[in-house]
Amino acid sequence: MSSTAAGKRPARDDDDEYNSDGWVVVPVARKKARMGESSQTTASSGDEPDEPVAVDGAVAAVDAVMQQVAASKQPRFTAAQKRAKFLANYSGMTPEEVLDKLSKKWRSKVYDHYKKAKIIVPTAGDGPIIHQFICKVHPGTWVDQSDYEDSTGNLGRHVLRCEPPKTPESDAITAFAAGSTYSAARVRYYLALWCARHHRPFMAVEDAEFRALLKMLYGRVEIPSRVTVSRDVQLIVKYCKNLVVALFTAYPGRVHICVDSWTSPNILAFLGITAHWHHNGKIIHIILDFVRLTSSHTGKYLAEKLVECLTAFGIEEKVLSVTCDNAENNTTMLKEMHVLVPKFRGTLVRVRCFSHVLNLVVKGILSQFGRGNLLDSADGDDDANEDDAEAAEEADESREAADEAILDGLDIEELSIDVTAEEIRLASGALSKILKLSRKVWNNPTIRAELASLAAAAELNSETLIRCVKTRWNTVTEVIGRALQMRPVLADLCDMVQFNKPRGACLRQYILNDDEWTVLQQLHDLLDPFLFATKEISTSGRALVHQVIPYINVLMHHVDNFKADDTLAPAVRAASQRGRLILDKYYSLTDDSIIYRIAMILHPRYKTQYFRDKDWPEDWITEAINLTQSEWATFYKVQANDAPPPAPAPPASASASSASGIASSSRAPGAASSSRASGAASSSRTSGTVSSSHASGAASSSRASGGVATAATSSSCILGPGRHSAQQAAQIPSSKALFASISNRAQAARQDELEAYLEAPPLSTVDDPLEYWNVLLRTSQSALARMAIDFLSAQEITQK
Numbered sequence: 001m002s003s004t005a006a007g008k009r010p011a012r013d014d015d016d017e018y019n020s021d022g023w024v025v026v027p028v029a030r031k032k033a034r035m036g037e038s039s040q041t042t043a044s045s046g047d048e049p050d051e052p053v054a055v056d057g058a059v060a061a062v063d064a065v066m067q068q069v070a071a072s073k074q075p076r077f078t079a080a081q082k083r084a085k086f087l088a089n090y091s092g093m094t095p096e097e098v099l100d101k102l103s104k105k106w107r108s109k110v111y112d113h114y115k116k117a118k119i120i121v122p123t124a125g126d127g128p129i130i131h132q133f134i135c136k137v138h139p140g141t142w143v144d145q146s147d148y149e150d151s152t153g154n155l156g157r158h159v160l161r162c163e164p165p166k167t168p169e170s171d172a173i174t175a176f177a178a179g180s181t182y183s184a185a186r187v188r189y190y191l192a193l194w195c196a197r198h199h200r201p202f203m204a205v206e207d208a209e210f211r212a213l214l215k216m217l218y219g220r221v222e223i224p225s226r227v228t229v230s231r232d233v234q235l236i237v238k239y240c241k242n243l244v245v246a247l248f249t250a251y252p253g254r255v256h257i258c259v260d261s262w263t264s265p266n267i268l269a270f271l272g273i274t275a276h277w278h279h280n281g282k283i284i285h286i287i288l289d290f291v292r293l294t295s296s297h298t299g300k301y302l303a304e305k306l307v308e309c310l311t312a313f314g315i316e317e318k319v320l321s322v323t324c325d326n327a328e329n330n331t332t333m334l335k336e337m338h339v340l341v342p343k344f345r346g347t348l349v350r351v352r353c354f355s356h357v358l359n360l361v362v363k364g365i366l367s368q369f370g371r372g373n374l375l376d377s378a379d380g381d382d383d384a385n386e387d388d389a390e391a392a393e394e395a396d397e398s399r400e401a402a403d404e405a406i407l408d409g410l411d412i413e414e415l416s417i418d419v420t421a422e423e424i425r426l427a428s429g430a431l432s433k434i435l436k437l438s439r440k441v442w443n444n445p446t447i448r449a450e451l452a453s454l455a456a457a458a459e460l461n462s463e464t465l466i467r468c469v470k471t472r473w474n475t476v477t478e479v480i481g482r483a484l485q486m487r488p489v490l491a492d493l494c495d496m497v498q499f500n501k502p503r504g505a506c507l508r509q510y511i512l513n514d515d516e517w518t519v520l521q522q523l524h525d526l527l528d529p530f531l532f533a534t535k536e537i538s539t540s541g542r543a544l545v546h547q548v549i550p551y552i553n554v555l556m557h558h559v560d561n562f563k564a565d566d567t568l569a570p571a572v573r574a575a576s577q578r579g580r581l582i583l584d585k586y587y588s589l590t591d592d593s594i595i596y597r598i599a600m601i602l603h604p605r606y607k608t609q610y611f612r613d614k615d616w617p618e619d620w621i622t623e624a625i626n627l628t629q630s631e632w633a634t635f636y637k638v639q640a641n642d643a644p645p646p647a648p649a650p651p652a653s654a655s656a657s658s659a660s661g662i663a664s665s666s667r668a669p670g671a672a673s674s675s676r677a678s679g680a681a682s683s684s685r686t687s688g689t690v691s692s693s694h695a696s697g698a699a700s701s702s703r704a705s706g707g708v709a710t711a712a713t714s715s716s717c718i719l720g721p722g723r724h725s726a727q728q729a730a731q732i733p734s735s736k737a738l739f740a741s742i743s744n745r746a747q748a749a750r751q752d753e754l755e756a757y758l759e760a761p762p763l764s765t766v767d768d769p770l771e772y773w774n775v776l777l778r779t780s781q782s783a784l785a786r787m788a789i790d791f792l793s794a795q796e797i798t799q800k
Contacts, residue, residue: 083128086148095119095129098147110155113137113162120144137162184222187214191224192232202226244286245314253277254320254790259306259330260353260798261297262290269293271302273309278793281774283542288313299332306333307340317343321545321595321794323351326360326403350593354548354796357586358534360403361555362473362527364582367407368419368575369428406582417563417574427523427571430516434483435468435476437494437510442467447499447507454489462486474534477527480520487517522572526579529558537797545794546599546606546769549590553614556583595794597624598631602788604763604772625758632754636787753784 077085090098099119103111113136120130128146133155135141143158191205203226204210214221224232248255256276263269271291277284289312291305310316322337324330331347338346441447441464452463466482468475483490493499494507512520533551537543562568562576590596600606601624611621766772769792777785 083146083148095121095147098129099131102147108152108156110152110159113159114143114155115139135162182218182221187221188224188228188232189236191229192236195229196233196236202229205229241313248313248315248318251277251279251318253786255315255318256321256323256351256794257288257306257310257319258323258795258798259302260325261293269297271305272798273306274798275313275315276793276795278770278774278789281771283544283770283793297329299329299334300336302329302333303336303340307337310341316341319344319349320790321349321351321593323353323795323798325353325356325798326406345594347592348594351545351595351794351796352586352589353798354543354551355534355538356798357582358530359473360406360586361579361582362476362530363403364407365527365575365579366431366473366476368571368578369424369431406585417570417577419570419574423569423571426515427519427569427575430512430519431476431480431523433510433512433516434520435479437490437507438465438467438479438483440505440507440510441465441493444505447493447505450496450499451486451489451493454493455486458489460486460489474527474531477524477531480524481528484517484521484524519569519572522568523575526559526562526572526576529555543795543797544599544770544792545595545796546603546792548796549587549596549600550610552583552587556580556587559583594627594631595791598628599791599794601625601628601758602773602784602791603769604766605769607758607762609762629754632784632787636783637752637754638783753782757784 090101093101096119099117103117111133114133115136118132118134120132122129128148130144131147133143133145135143135158141158141162143154145154194200195202195204205223206226211223214223254277258272258274258276260272261269262272269292271293273288273291275286275288289309291309293301293305295301307316310319319341322334324333331350334346334350337344441451448464451465455463462482462485465486466475466478468479491511494511496507499505499507533555537547537551559576559580563573563580565573600610601608603610608621608625611624763772770789773782773785773788773792776782777789
């Protein structure tokens with residue numbers, strides 16, 4: 001780019017002048033002369049006043065370039081020349097063949113506006129053949145064009161003038177062009193959303209270029225100030241909060257809460273609170289608040305702030321579970337919440353953030369090689385970047401302290417694999433080298449460029465190494481994986497002279513031998529499933545609690561295989577055992593909460609069969625069933641007193657009572673007596689005391705073949721002798737009623753819904769339990785479906 005195009009003043013002639021704004025003042029004649037026109041041409045067109053014209057330097061430079069391009073173009077052919085060339089190219093062809101060949105070359109969408117071209121042969125002379133293009137919208141309008149003309153100018157101009165068909169798109173464009181959609185209030189609304197959703201500073205609305213852009217689109221636009229936008233954001237938040245409160249009030253189910261501490265770049269502490277619930281087959285996630293923490297993060301203080309937020313939204317008694325990390329103050333927080341809101345069940349409904357658990361397991365595995373050395377390798381002595389700053393924000397002192405306490409509390413006696421100091425040094429040395437090398441490469445553009453060149457020459461898929469980020473222990477797996485991919489070129493990179501000068505990067509010290517590469521490969525194979533699980537639950541958008549136990553089972557089996565493999569390096573086997581101890585710890589902690597077990601039981605594919613397939617103790621399975629039944633009976637099961645009263649029955653109801661008795665006799669003794677009692681109570685409300693006794697008698701004698709006839713005879717005696725035959729015919733039950741006793745549907749109606757669900761076999765085809773229960777809830781308003789959706793929608797990770 002020239003200096004003129006870059007915004008500097010253009011080179012000037014000696015007699016150029018500048019005005020007060022610094023623009024070049026060029027006489028018209030000399031301006032045209034610069035553009036390639038002679039003074040004679042100017043004079044021949046008439047004497048023009050030699051008035052100075054102010055031209056911006058950058059614009060003048062662009063204009064000069066455009067004029068030079070125009071001057072370099074080939075001269076246009078005349079019509080006669082174009083026709084002669086056309087006839088030479090298509091000699092010997094009929095007009096139809098010419099049109100067909102031409103149409104195959106047409107690429108412009110302008111032709112789509114017209115019907116197939118017609119051929120108009122000249123009536124006299126040897127004039128050109130005309131192609132007639134008839135408009136599809138207005139067939140009475142057409143455009144004639146000579147066959148040798150290849151320009152679409154006339155065709156395009158008609159398309160612009162032609163009335164387009166009425167479509168929503170054209171109506172929207174017309175309305176926008178007319179300015180009818182503009183609203184000053186809508187502009188303020190969109191600006192407020194823009195600043196809030198995309199983290200834009202309020203000062204952005206006062207940028208001169210931004211305001212010029214809006215005024216270019218609509219000259220009379222009213223652009224608010226930064227103070228107005230700030231106030232509008234607060235008004236929108238207040239308005240939306242009222243809508244959310246109304247939504248929660250109308251929602252019949254339970255809500256799940258995730259909490260996590262967060263520190264802003266300006267060192268302000270916040271408690272992020274998000275709410276999650278199920279609606280029409282989807283999990284809804286919203287941010288309730290970022291609560292400013294101004295005091296010490298004790299459990300009591302956090303509980304007060306959290307309950308204050310939940311109360312503001314009216315859901316303090318609708319919360320079913322709380323997902324948080326393993327910090328000890330969270331345990332105290334949940335207990336204090338139970339004190340403040342007695343209906344909230346405290347630690348019984350705690351869900352531990354599974355992504356944090358996975359991170360802690362990886363941290364435990366790597367602790368085999370020395371936590372302090374790894375931190376030094378990951379931190380290095382180079383300049384920090386954005387990842388370091390973000391990691392510092394994510395770090396929470398109480399959480400880190402809890403992690404360290406867990407790692408320090410590992411029972412060394414349970415680590416049965418003997419590892420020598422030399423074997424640990426081999427593994428830790430290899431890991432330290434690759435972590436330091438990755439950081440060196442990442443922070444040095446020259447080394448990165450050289451590595452990219454080597455990778456391209458070796459046809460590798462990766463161009464550079466990545467580096468570890470403190471607090472994100474899964475990034476160690478990514479570092480090792482990338483290093484293994486680029487192993488063929490790393491030794492050559494580290495051995496280059498320019499990177500081994502005395503005060504340089506000194507990369508030769510990071511060259512790994514074959515034994516070290518072998519240990520790194522084994523360690524990567526051990527860690528990779530944890531990285532995969534973390535990404536799966538973090539990116540799925542539906543990280544739900546019923547996935548935790550199956551994930552832990554898979555990972556436990558994985559580390560057990562490593563522990564038992566004698567061909568692996570002893571240090572790697574010992575590291576896998578450390579990971580197993582942490583998995584065991586958090587596996588057992590799932591028993592402290594009712595959420596995990598009930599969610600597993602209510603998964604149609606799992607039920608109790610999953611635990612039996614995994615050889616879980618039968619008493620544990622029984623306890624899980626008891627927990628589910630207790631929750632069902634206490635909070636969800638429709639009680640007899642809550643059911644609507646039955647509609648009044650017709651006077652002659654003995655047949656129905658008899659059928660009820662037959663059905664009752666097919667059940668277990670306890671259930672049968674219960675049904676008989678219910679039938680007697682129903683009869684007493686409808687037919688009086690005498691009818692009740694006869695219905696009861698019909699039920700007790702239902703096994704006898706004459707049970708129905710007895711009830712009918714007794715009923716006829718009550719009704720009296722008049723019109724006996726017609727009344728007797730009315731008492732005879734229908735064929736459908738006679739066989740209702742053996743109908744599974746009738747029996748299922750009386751069976752407890754949870755018991756029926758548990759007795760049925762698991763449904764192996766159900767992949768999405770929420771979809772399964774949502775269909776059942778919409779079609780039958782099942783109370784068990786409501787319970788299942790409430791528990792299965794619990795979140796297994798805190799939302800970042």
